[in-house]
Amino acid sequence: MLTVHHLNNSRSQRVLWLLEEVDVPYAIVRYQRQPDMHAPAELRAIHPLGKSPVITDDGNTIAESGAIAEYIIDTHGEGRLIPPPGTPERLRYTYWLHYAEGSAMPPLLMKLIFDRMPKGPMPALMRPIVRMIAERVRGGFVDPQLKLHLDYQEAELGKSLWFAGNEFTAADIQMSFPVEVSAARGGLDATRPKLWAFLERIHARPAYQRALERGGRYDILR
Numbered sequence: 700m701l702t703v704h705h706l707n708n709s710r711s712q713r714v715l716w717l718l719e720e721v722d723v724p725y726a727i728v729r730y731q732r733q734p735d736m737h738a739p740a741e742l743r744a745i746h747p748l749g750k751s752p753v754i755t756d757d758g759n760t761i762a763e764s765g766a767i768a769e770y771i772i773d774t775h776g777e778g779r780l781i782p783p784p785g786t787p788e789r790l791r792y793t794y795w796l797h798y799a800e801g802s803a804m805p806p807l808l809m810k811l812i813f814d815r816m817p818k819g820p821m822p823a824l825m826r827p828i829v830r831m832i833a834e835r836v837r838g839g840f841v842d843p844q845l846k847l848h849l850d851y852q853e854a855e856l857g858k859s860l861w862f863a864g865n866e867f868t869a870a871d872i873q874m875s876f877p878v879e880v881s882a883a884r885g886g887l888d889a890t891r892p893k894l895w896a897f898l899e900r901i902h903a904r905p906a907y908q909r910a911l912e913r914g915g916r917y918d919i920l921r
């Protein structure tokens with residue numbers, strides 16, 4: 700049976716959701732984030748990077764959520780949640796599947812790091828300097844990048860109901876994580892109504908809710 704190595708409060712929630720959407724049975728092996736938010740060392744026994752998600756299926760070990768989505772759709776999707784080859788929607792599908800981790804997540808991760816940096820342990824004399832550096836990076840690079848990406852995503856959702864077209868696809872599942880992280884701590888609010896409506900539509904999907912029940916607490920929503 701397909702096994703999801705699931706870290707609480709993490710990207711692996713997307714994999715559970717995709718599996719619920721395509722109705723593939725799966726087992727979950729659970730890992731709890733450590734106080735420093737890292738995954739526990741046991742996950743490195745499954746994949747050397749020790750990051751989640753990782754799945755194992757039929758003798759294969761697959762990491763990286765975009766690669767996992769492609770594997771699940773190719774192997775178990777039976778043509779669902781992917782536009783037909785050779786269509787403009789298929790090109791957009793491939794684009795968003797990669798954009799989510801390749802372009803949308805890096806500035807969100809930088810924001811997390813530079814928001815936390817001035818609060819970390821350090822000699823008192825250094826704190827004002829570190830705070831100044833963090834503010835410079837945020838103001839000069841991170842915040843403008845976040846705005847650029849949110850404006851872009853909002854405009855793209857003005858062209859079609861879902862990211863790849865008018866049908867819901869696995870690219871929307873892949874995009875859910877950056878959009879949810881943006882809502883939690885990346886400046887996304889109801890002033891971007893298309894992205895907000897996207898969040899409301901995905902949260903209402905029965906498969907999304909079943910995945911939440913199986914995956915456990917998902918604080919990123921807050």
Ligand SMILES: N[C@@H](CCC(=O)N[C@@H](CS)C(=O)NCC(=O)O)C(=O)O
Binds near residue numbers: 708738750763800
């Ligand atoms: N680009 C990778 C990112 C994987 C990743 O960074 N996962 C986080 C969870 S959201 C993780 O495992 N963090 C714990 C750690 O780095 O120890 C993917 O999409 O799978």
